[in-house]
Amino acid sequence: MHAMQYELTLPADYDMGIVRGRVAxxxxxxxxxxxxxxxxYLMRERGVNGSPVxxxxxxxxxxxxxxxxxxxWGGAFQGLADDFGRPSVRQWSSLAHEEGGAAGSPARTAVRRRRPVPEGVRLAEVMADAVGEVRRLAGEDGAVLSAAAVDTGRWELVHFSLWGHGTPKADGDVFEVLHMSAPGRDRLPRGRQW
Structure with a gap:
């Protein structure tokens, strides 16, 4: 499993209805x-859920x-690049993925937290802690799923979770989920990935 994300940060006065319409x-x-x-399909609006952008x-x-x-490379991403410019695409290797108790519910909110892997730590311990956090989040009320991955070029961990209802029990940037395409979700490997 591989995680990937790109961010299009838009002007403070940008009509986010345009993004909603595009996703629709x-x-x-x-x-x-x-x-x-x-x-x-994630979006955050300036001033909503603490978002500065x-x-x-x-x-x-x-x-x-x-x-x-x-x-x-096959054309789907090119449409976005043509409309908004080509963003930097971040990629992480998977550490863990778990379905949550609300896995059958539509995802309404997502939380993403990125943090550096500190120097001088035992990597096995840091990665085991990340797997434990995936399990903890997946076990929280309202959790749809939880995942963690690492970028070994930057030594950065990313925790990602989807939430169906209630207040997310995760720290990080909070996004609204506009849509979710999940054709192979049932084939995503579960648990620790090594």
Whole structure:
């Protein structure tokens, strides 16, 4: 499993209705994308849930590199790049994924937390802690799913969770989920990934 995200930070006075409309028009195009575990179409608005910015920031969990590459190089991503400019695409290798107790509920909110892996720590312990956090979050009331991944080029951990109802029990940037394409979600590997 691979995690991927790009962020389009938009002007403070940007009409976020444009983003909502775009997702309503094209979100379904990845509902059956080969190799995609899930794509959460995420947005945050300046001043809502503590967000300092207007941002469109989809988050992906891929089952296959081929599916991810077909998305990036095969034309689907080009439409976004044509409309908004080509964003930097972040990628992380999977550490863990768990379905939550609200897995059958529609995801309404997502929380993403990125943090550096500190120097001088035992990597096995840090990664075990990340797996434990995935399990903890998945066990919280309202959790749809939880995942963690690492970028070993930057030594950065990312924790990602989806929530169906109530207040998320996770720290980080809070996003509204506009749509979710999940053609291969049932094939995403669960538990620790090593």
């Amino acid at each position: 028009r094209v979100g379904h195009l990845l509902d059956d994308w080969d190799g995609l575990g899930l794509k959460a 207007n941002q469109y920031a989809p988050f992906y969990l891929w089952n296959t590199v081929e599916g991810m590459n077909a998305f990036l």
